[in-house]
Amino acid sequence: MSKNRDLNIQIPDKLLPLWTTDKRYIVLKGGRGSAKSWGVADYLIIKGFQSPKRILCTREIQKSIKDSVHKLLVDTIFKHGLQSFYHITDTSIKGSNGTEFIFKGLRHNISEIKSTEGIDICWVEEGEDTSRTSIDILTPTIRKDGSQIIFVYNPKNDTDPIHVDFALAEREDTLVIELNHRDNKWFPEVLKKELEFDKERDYDKYLWKWEGQTLKHSEAQVYYGKWSVEDFDTPEDATFNYGLDFGYSSDPTAGVRNYIQDDVLYIDYECWGLHIELDDIPNLLSTVPLYNKNQWVADNSRPETISHLNKKGLSVTGCKKGKGSIIEGIEKIRSFKKIIIHPRCKKTIEEFQNYKWKVDKITNEISTTPEDKSNHIQDALRYSLEDKFHFIAIGADGVQSASGKLLNDLMGNNLFR
Numbered sequence: 001m002s003k004n005r006d007l008n009i010q011i012p013d014k015l016l017p018l019w020t021t022d023k024r025y026i027v028l029k030g031g032r033g034s035a036k037s038w039g040v041a042d043y044l045i046i047k048g049f050q051s052p053k054r055i056l057c058t059r060e061i062q063k064s065i066k067d068s069v070h071k072l073l074v075d076t077i078f079k080h081g082l083q084s085f086y087h088i089t090d091t092s093i094k095g096s097n098g099t100e101f102i103f104k105g106l107r108h109n110i111s112e113i114k115s116t117e118g119i120d121i122c123w124v125e126e127g128e129d130t131s132r133t134s135i136d137i138l139t140p141t142i143r144k145d146g147s148q149i150i151f152v153y154n155p156k157n158d159t160d161p162i163h164v165d166f167a168l169a170e171r172e173d174t175l176v177i178e179l180n181h182r183d184n185k186w187f188p189e190v191l192k193k194e195l196e197f198d199k200e201r202d203y204d205k206y207l208w209k210w211e212g213q214t215l216k217h218s219e220a221q222v223y224y225g226k227w228s229v230e231d232f233d234t235p236e237d238a239t240f241n242y243g244l245d246f247g248y249s250s251d252p253t254a255g256v257r258n259y260i261q262d263d264v265l266y267i268d269y270e271c272w273g274l275h276i277e278l279d280d281i282p283n284l285l286s287t288v289p290l291y292n293k294n295q296w297v298a299d300n301s302r303p304e305t306i307s308h309l310n311k312k313g314l315s316v317t318g319c320k321k322g323k324g325s326i327i328e329g330i331e332k333i334r335s336f337k338k339i340i341i342h343p344r345c346k347k348t349i350e351e352f353q354n355y356k357w358k359v360d361k362i363t364n365e366i367s368t369t370p371e372d373k374s375n376h377i378q379d380a381l382r383y384s385l386e387d388k389f390h391f392i393a394i395g396a397d398g399v400q401s402a403s404g405k406l407l408n409d410l411m412g413n414n415l416f417r
Helices: 013-020 036-050 070-079 110-114 132-141 161-167 189-201 203-209 278-285 303-311 325-334 346-354 376-385 407-412
Strands: 002-004 009-011 025-029 054-059 086-088 093-095 100-105 121-124 148-153 174-178 227-229 240-245 253-261 264-273 295-298 315-318 338-341 357-359 366-370 392-395 398-401
Touching: 009 013, 009 036, 013 025, 013 036, 013 174, 025 036, 025 161, 036 054, 036 070, 036 121, 036 148, 070 086, 070 093, 070 100, 110 132, 132 161, 148 161, 161 174, 189 203, 189 227, 203 227, 203 346, 240 376, 253 278, 253 376, 264 278, 264 346, 264 376, 278 303, 295 303, 295 376, 303 315, 325 366, 325 376, 338 346, 346 376
Parallel strands: 025 148, 025 174, 054 100, 054 121, 121 148, 227 338, 240 295, 264 338, 295 315
Antiparallel strands: 002 009, 086 093, 093 100, 240 253, 253 264, 357 366, 392 398
């Protein structure tokens, strides 16, 4: 941590560039609890104390002063003992040297903002909700020499205008700083508990809310509501299942190890690689413990590859494919009480996030057919579990239970919508 000697300002290391940059646009992005807004409030209160500044504080929707950062700035003023310098009313903040804070919403006050002159610094809070129309009007309005615009936001969608135009655009006039909870030395205990709850119950929500990733959460996700990422120790007496999907052209070769305990599926190791030559497959598999002591169930469309691996001393057998086998495998996996993925299985986590049912582009309805992507670990996982249960068969007469499982149970799993 660094300190301002005069006012004893503590600044997270990642925020130091905010205080020294002369770039026009400054982007602070990341998850909750990272103290992004507190950092900007510190910066603006001190800047306004050091020299006269005209500062516009805005967001897309601000129906009243309660929707603004007014209270945050007031709390910051008192934190630094500057209440005798700043004159505070219910709707304004002014410094004795002429510094002025202005609070306006973009959408409903855009004409007033267009006529606002002499702004030194503009703070756009909750930038993920800012429309492109507002950005296109705001940016040329802030035109004073040396003026800056600070965007603070938690990324929501990949297409959000500020995210696309400033954070991802690699502009020379833009400083991008990413902060998350681990960058905040004062991250409160109450938020730690909330973070751990989200991490265990809804990993997509955790990644968006706390790690600052764009929101992937969707009911179209094949394993929506069934999986989480948790650190765990694999028991010594676990019975392992190994699955392997061979790569073609640009597709990866992917393998996975898992075990079942108390009706919970645990995925503890993976291997994944692009452009893996035939003779290099054993080296890839060797990153998975006990890879040469157990049988792998692999894609049966490559019998020559399976034969080659067996000659290399591995034990590999082909999976059983047939009509409806993908849906059957998905339902097998969904039938577990829970699916827990070890944090080291990064490709597995990525696929669970992105493996989705097809969605009708016109009606937005979710189908019962999975997209043919983000499914290499998924295929390997299905192969590894194919002999564990007999669930459903899909024939000319539709869906039939092959294990006494009632059709309405399957409906309850949201598989057949």
